[in-house]
Every structure is written in structure tokens, then in C-alpha cells.
Amino acid sequence: MNLRFDDRVAVITGAGRGLGREYALLLASLGAKVVVNDPGGSLTGDGNDPGPAHAVVDEIRAAGGPAVANTDTVGTAAGGEAIVGTALETYGRIDILIHNAGIVRRASLKDMSYDDFDAVLDVHLRGAFHVVRPAFPLMCAAGYGRIVLTSSIGGLYGNHGVANYAAAKAGILGLCNVVALEGAAEGVTCNAIVPGAVTRMAEGLDTSAYPPMGADLVAPVVGWLAHETCxxxxxxxxxxxxxxxxxxxxxxxxxxxxxxxVEEVAGDIDAIRDLSTPVTFPVVPEGHAEHIRYSFGAADTQSSDGRAHV
Structure with a gap:
């Protein structure tokens, strides 16, 4: 079965380079109409250059596909509206939203400035909301939508020197959960990708011992998450x-x-921390409620020694 995107309209943020470019080229090669968003700023988010977005559009068009460039920033609500608006003005709809835009401003937690913290959240986390907010109601009204948000290993496990990035990427997961919950009855899915690829975000890192880590190894996963068969x-x-x-x-x-x-917490800490039989609560249909029911049910299993393992 060939999974294609004929007649689907995809908006991809940060699509002028790296992972976003790979996503745009892949979806376009499979029939999608693509809005290539990228303001063309530096790795730290400074400046702008329309060149990268237009270069990807030219590449798609040269291969026979439809695409349009947008150079607004996801860092403001107005920018998010304009990005989604480009899809509506050009193609009359939006079926797929992939939020990939990102910047990096590294500093130890002791030294990180408030400006650098906010700047990274503006693009990664607030940026996700800035494009999801205008796109989501349109998808719900159409009864169809595919949203892919970008988290990171840093968001899952943290990393040195990137408190801003890690916090933003962890926040993406919370946003993803709510979009999935509220979109479930509307035909709108939302999932998060945690990608690892050698792109310009790896500048300054020693990647000489890395195995092949091209963006092409990530794009097919994002492609499936963006497909109607997801x-x-x-x-x-x-x-x-x-x-x-x-x-x-x-x-x-x-x-x-x-x-x-306090002493009983100390005495039971090994059992409290024991993950030999982990418990998970899938977000959809109601992970939040299932968690509460599971926790409340503990009292019903209380053992004769005065405590109970849930």
C-alpha cells in the first residue's frame, strides 16, 4: 500500500532547513500541497532571511509539486495566524500541521538570562500554541486533522546548559496531550516526535563517533503521524x-x-520507587481520569499490615 497525501494541505514550521526541510520534501513528493514556513533566522533566532523557505519551495516546484513560502515567525500570535492564513489563502484549507521550528540558546542554569529563556520558549512552546490555536478549530470544523509537535530527548530527560530548551520541549508534551484529548471526537489526532538528527542544532558538538543520523531517518515517522491512516x-x-x-x-x-x-515514607521508599511492574495511563480516551481512579482504588486493597501496594 502506497501512503500518499494527494490533495492534503500541510503546514510545516521551520521547514527551510534540516528536519523541517526533509518533512516538506517528503510530503510534497507524496502529493501534499506544502506551506514552507521559515523566517530564516540564525540558530539563536536572530535576524531573518527569506532564502531558505523559498529555496525549499523552488525545490518542490522543480519536482512538479505545489508549495508556497511563508516567512512569518511562530514566536508571536500574529505570526502563527499568518502562517495558518497562508494555507487558507493559497489552498483553502489545512489538513496537516507539523510544528518543527526551533532555536537554541545555551547557557548554564547559573548564567542563563531571562531573555534567553523566554526567546526559546517563544519559538518552541508558545510557537506551538501560536500555530495550533488557529489551526485546531479549522480542523475540528472539517472533521479531520493531523498535528505533529516536536519534543526532544532534552524534554524527556533534560540536558546540561539548556534549561530553556528542556522546559519548552517538556511543555510540548502537555500541549500535545490536550490537543489529542480535545481532538479525539473531532477526527483530529496529535502526536509528538522526539527526533535525533545531525542538523545545524548540532553545531559545536563532536559528532564524529555518531552513526548515520540524517533527517531522512526521522521524516518517514513524521510522515506516518501526518497521514490519514495514522x-x-x-x-x-x-x-x-x-x-x-x-x-x-x-x-x-x-x-x-x-x-x-516522614519516617514511613523513608521506610517505604524502595517499594514506592519500584518500577518492576510499571503502570501507564494512555492519554486517550481518559488517562487523567484513569489515573485518579487507580489512585483512589488503593484504599480498597489495603492489607492487614496497615498498608497496601496499589
């Missing part, structure tokens, strides 16, 4: 160096007591 929502997918995996939030079963003291 059968999941509210999930997180890792794609790095040819490995594709699902990431989840997991809990230990835990320990229940009707009352706790």
Missing part, C-alpha cells in the same frame, strides 16, 4: 539513528497508607 493519538515517538520507539510516562504501582509520617 491510528494513534496522544503518543510520543522517538526517531534517532534508525531507531524508532514509543516513549511513555510510567509510574510505579506505589504504596498506600491511610496516614503517612
Amino acid at each position: 491510528s494513534v493519538t496522544g503518543e510520543v515517538f522517538v526517531a534517532i539513528a534508525g531507531r524508532v520507539a514509543r516513549a511513555v510516562v510510567a509510574e510505579s504501582p506505589g504504596v498506600y497508607r491511610p496516614e503517612w509520617t
